[in-house]
Amino acid sequence: MAKKYVYFFGAGKADGNGKMKDLLGGKGAGLAEMSRSGVPVPPGFTVTTDTCRYYYSHGRRVPPELQAQFKDAMRKLEKVSGKGFGDPENPLLVSVRSGAKFSMPGMMDTILNLGSNDAVVEGLSALTGNPRFVWDSYRRFIQMFGNVVMGIDKSEFERAISAKKREKNVELDTQLDAADLRDLVARFKKLYREKTKEDFPQDPWKQLVLARDAVFKSWNNDRAISYRRMNRIPDDLGTAVNVQTMVFGNMGDTSATGVGFTRNPMNGAKEFFAEYLTNAQGEDVVAGTRTPKHIPQMAKELPECYAQLKSITSRLEKHYRDVQDFEFTVERNHLYMLQTRTGKRTGMAAVKIAVDMVREKLISKDEALLRVEPDQLSQLLAPVFDESQKKNATQVAKGINAGPGAASGRVAFTAEKAVELAKSGPVVLVRPETNPDDIEGMNAAVGILTAIGGRTSHAAVVARGMGKPCVVGCQALKIDPGTATMAVDGHRLKEGESISIDGFTGEVYVGRIPTIPSEIVRVLRGELSHKDSELYGVFKEFMGWADAARKLKVRANADIPRDAKAARQLGAEGIGLCRTEHMFFAEERLPLMQQMILSDNVVDRKKALDKLMPFQKEDFKGLFKEMRGFPVTIRTLDPPLHEFLPKTEAEAEALSKKIGIPAQTILAKSRDLHEFNPMLGHRGCRLGIVYPEITEMQVQAIIGAACELAREKIRIVPEIMIPLVGHKNELKHQKDLAIRTADETMKSYGVKINYLVGTMIEVPRAAVTADQIAREADFFSFGTNDLTQMGFGFSRDDAGKFIPAYLAEKILKEDPFQTLDQEGIGKLVEWGTSQGRKVKKDLKVGICGEHGGDPASVKFCHNVGLNYVSCSPYRIPVARLAAAQAVLESKKKSEYSSK
Template sequence: MTVPKLVYDFAEGNKDLKQLLGGKGANLAEMTNLGLPVPPGFTISAEACKVFLATGSVPPELADEIDHHVDALQQKMGKKLGQADDPLLVSVRSGAAVSMPGMMETVLNVGLNDDSVNGLAHHSGNPRFAWDAYRRLIQMFGKTVLGMDGDVFEDAIEQAKQAKGTRNDLDLDADDLKALATTFKAAVKEHTGREFPQDPREQMDLAIEAVFGSWNAERAILYRRQERIPADLGTAVNICSMVFGNLGMDSGTGVAFTRDPASGQPGVYGDYLQNAQGEDVVAGIRNTVPLADLETIDKKSYDDLMAIMATLEGHYRDLCDIEFTVERGKLWMLQTRVGKRTAGAAFRIATSLIDEGVIGTDEALKRVKGAQLAQLMFPRFDTDAEKKLITKAIGASPGAASGQVVFTSAAAVEAAGRGEKVVLVRRETNPDDLHGMIAAQGILTSRGGKTSHAAVVARGMGKTCVCGAEELEVNSSAQTITVNGTTIGAGDVISIDGTTGEVFLGEVPVVPSPVVRYFEGTLAADAGDELVASVHRLMAHADEIRRLGVRTNADTAEDAARARRFGAEGIGLCRTEHMFLGERRASVERLILAENDTDRDAALAELEPLQRGDFLELLAAMDGQPVTIRLIDPPLHEFLPSMEDLAVKVALAKERGEDPGHDAALLSAVERLHEQNPMLGLRGVRLGLVIPGLFAMQVRAIASAAAELKKQGKDPRPEIMIPLVGAVQELQLARDEVEQVLAEVAGSEGVEWVTPVGTMIELPRAAVIADQIAEAAEFFSFGTNDLTQTTWGFSRDDVEGSFFSRYLEKGIFAVSPFESIDREGVGALVKTGVERGRATRPDLKLGICGEHGGDPDSIHFFHEVGLDYVSCSPFRVPVARLEAGRAALD
């Protein structure tokens, strides 16, 4: 039996092998094959990680493969791991198929020990560099591999700097760093009960296992859940020979972008840090200089970098994110990937690349997402409002965020759980802050730049972020910020602008975004706003190629008109029960509790003109477009007084010796109609069949409204939907009543129009017998909210706030099935309903009106199974249009 290969030299891979080699390994291989200056190394595939995660140990054949590649690397480099006079050092870095910035682990300088550190000092001629490299290894190894608290090391560094009378790491000399290494080793022994390992191969093996294990670290799981990344991918591990940016001021490290990841504009973007290793840049521990300054610092390296950036963008045909190191004037490429970008940058870059002839419009549409479009529709700060500016820093991720100041991730999560809006303020964030970053409205740091951890993660999540606010003195222990004489404490409100980098005291009013104004029709596509023009171009292409129609869920003329401006092609769901709330509820209560035909008819007579007015407005707002009106479908308890409250009122009245009168009669009726599980009780078609005249009243109101509009020369297109059908007999009985009323109104009014009658498929039985139901239905609309409840046996109102978080944590599902369609279960029923329904009636019109109709991932599924349209809330109509176009390209 041939055992699959687990380890690959950089020269053996390419950018298309991300599933096997991870994104980092695949791109290191691609750059190697392009002839770019990549330090030699090899990649352990994600397949090895999967074995480790399944069994708790690495595959038995992995050790021999690593030995083989280590030997080849040592021959290539002319030095060995642990060599006393001139050691080979390597980095051990994670690299999943999908970028997860900062979520997993890295260990640098593997191979140093008490002997080889002296050889490194002698060979480099720089003892400070050698001891700095060694203390970094011990620090990273202790935290990453041995699970120590990172503060143990950070506190020791701070004490060393205080003893030296400095706040800058670079002021610590070789003796200081040698002492730190000794302190660190003692801390390892104290906190772990073992010595820091001196064998380089043991260091490497333990680091590899730590990287594998970090795939299931809490923050990695949380990030995958947030970004909907599959949990079974595993991570590759990259073993790369070290190059050093901390050899002196002629060395350094940086991160570069071929275009601005915040705006999408071409130019020189990135950060550089002299005399530093890569982790210093992304951690934001020291403030960087703009990448353009490298031209003055080291022109040759700068020119080489610019040429390589042009090569990579041309090769990948996209914005590239690059990590590099300069070692004594020699440029080395450590990583590249198609870079994360803000939502605005995604649209601008896509259209710019069309104009440059790099990609076509189809490819450009593939590169933007509905979730990004939704971000662009969020409000932004009102530039005309009075604001108190307290500082201005780096706008790292656009948006407008206001909230109470919190200083820890735990405080952010706690406050968000209470429904409060917060801004997380830190000196710099690290991967352990992910919970707080997700919970916060925005992130503000006093250190770091556009490539810091805070910036990169915030951009990936679409979260507002301002970085590098150097004027801020953040005192986490005292829970205060001090800036220009102003002290701000926890709980005080600030506002941050992720586009301009401005930070304001207090809450700043917001205004609609230009993209929303464009959809509303108050800002023209050619008005000079570059972002709006980009959105317009890609939306036009999506509309041109999509097969799925997009309707809206709307119960009022106002919502319908807005959705139509946003591009809705009709109403896919009008929930008539929403029309009976407020003042009308008393009439519905009288209808439900009526004890005789006279009382029932009186209640229906009250409601019919009100309903007619509702439908007049709604059909007029959607003139010429289909309007699917679902007949009343409330759980009865929503329109009845509380049984508990009534019981208390009656009991108190009797206790006072008073006659409870109407309350007693009402309590008796409510007790008679009380249901243990109202969601599965007397509702939907059952209500229409049990309460005579209810559906007829609604249909008469619809028909008379349509007739009046027809007489006015308009084009009303109502569609009547019977809810919660589980048997074709239910639908046929309801349909007979509907068609009788329609015919009566058409005859009396002397006008004709077409009113299709269909049903909502929201019960598993309905999907399974869709071939029967289609005999009596001209259309189906899948109600995936209730279909999810009845398929899973979940009561949405109960479970989302109770155990859903545990289900997500345990990986039972990666995303709530109420948020994104459960393809295997609920989706399979939808597919069955489509196939069986069309087998009976090939021209059956099919749509979906649950909340999944506006979910980007779900829209692709609905396209695949052959629905005709999706329906969603007005605000999500543009998102659905865009995703329907992207689905057509799949």
């Protein structure tokens, strides 16, 4: 039996149903289901996604069996409609539209009024008595066919329309009469002939076959490919083609076309949200060529159809138990539904709709949790630009959106300048790239913009940790430090002039755009009462369900008490990574750190470290207080020492005046410490082994802080984490030193506390020999940023130069610095975890790289049995939801496999 490639729907029946999205696409499945449910749907048929996949795997040829099935479906359509395809006396016109499994609005192509030709329009004019409508439909068909099938630029047709309107001295297309439109058809045909070297096809069958194949081709147009990449839709799904009897919204004032949602897709309100146009076709509404009317007006203009539309769409929402995005046409007071599909919505709307539908008993809590994309929660926390102001602003560049939110402020090109300017107003730090010594400037700035780097570059990682908007990799940005200016898209801005950056989109604007604070953040800060925020109540309820469902703990990467406080407010269950090096860059501490590095002997180094220790201890006390009762994992010093030293003569002179060491000596030491490959150089545990006094000071500060708080009855279990361990003996050296120092410190306080000493697993050798390392470790934390770097041999700060090409060429499916590479790096995580637990059954294991806030990576961590993930504070809700979804998806999978 021949494979079935065509599925018919109409007259209350359908070959397919709403569950066949894989085969029929979302649109085709929706049309089949509506038809079976008795909803008024123009009859038609769907050519399956299998056909599209065959088309691409066989040199752009359709299956041999398709032609007969295609013709049979058209004959059936003629019979059901009572019209003839190509019959001038009673013509059947059809639409040809794409429809993939996942909604890709506007990404692929549509053709309306197919079947029109010179003979048909004459017959249809006589049949309808409405020649204007007929010639309008014909000119639209030539325009769409010429663009979609033959690749003629849309603007060529638009210019012809504009010229005709100028000749007639009218402003709107609707003001052109039948004679004008007939003349436009002649002009369009002439244009078609000039561009294609052939006449516009008069054979409806030829039109139909060309249009069908053009829709298949549109699966791989540039915008569809880009959309799939951005939304992680597989490239091999293919699109279905829907051929459907035309109904006409452009037959006069009793006809209309529109689109809408059963609830507000912007804020989730339970309200009928739709727009329509009278005397128009569907593309007019979405193309923006005419300003549509709001749906309440339809109740006055077409009251019976309005009531029917509300009833049908309400029924559809209850049937699908989700918000529906629908299209409709009214032809001479008769309503037809052209599409229903799950409606896309903002993060705010997604959460509200999910909670409301649980309250309405439409869906369960588990279903609600699976309805919201984890990344959508970021939208609820980040400040946004006022759209009414943004549309009037001048966009000058676009980089990589790396930290969500919106920020406006004066440009500062150095961290020092950012701190200075921030005293009198908001600042955007603009740098070629950021380094750890920019931390004060980043802290002072409201947003960060860099010319190079990717989503896991220093700027991106720290900005997300701070909850600050960040745009990186803005290659159009040229910074001239000598003149303290930046040039972008013909604009030259001086330091102190204003820009705005949108961390959601990567867009950069000249001047300031007002932002609107996130309502939820205002509640968390105490600036708004929770009683005055319905959104916060909905968010809190939703996240409560997520916490009840998940097994994976979620901690925060936080270095200062303010970040720790934000993390707790957002649901963190401890700190999974405190980067102690950031604490040394504060203004009063950096000279002490530099003096320690510049010392020639242990005695002088210890003197400088003794002065630093009280600062570190107070930092840790602040973190412990915010996290009382929850674990706090503190990483000992990780970056190479040269990062703390001056790089220019001016900086060296300034430091010389503070610490009394000659500038030339300072620069010489900086040059001496400089490394060719610092990522693999003298850093991490290697520093603690060569300079054990550094580890001693940090352990004294950690344990001392815990002891002092223990006296205040504040319970804390510090976790001391040794970085960059690749060999068990490295960890043993640092662990023995930590235990000895901790014992001495507790003895001096007369206090006994519990603490752990563990390690980061970020060197591939450590993962491979995890069974050996586990003998010395109380816990593992996978540092997946460095593990990815070393596993791939990629530098994450330089990967932005080639990763886009790897993605475009399909060498990689995902950026491995954004989503954990489960086939390679993930295997190291899985192996390291299993080997470690062979030695210590209850070994606590987590990850603390940026992957801890990536939903796909979080789900992987659940599946391989990790105890926790740690991420930037403002990614915590994302990780909490992803962890809950991992449980629910595993449950669904096991239920399915047991059937």
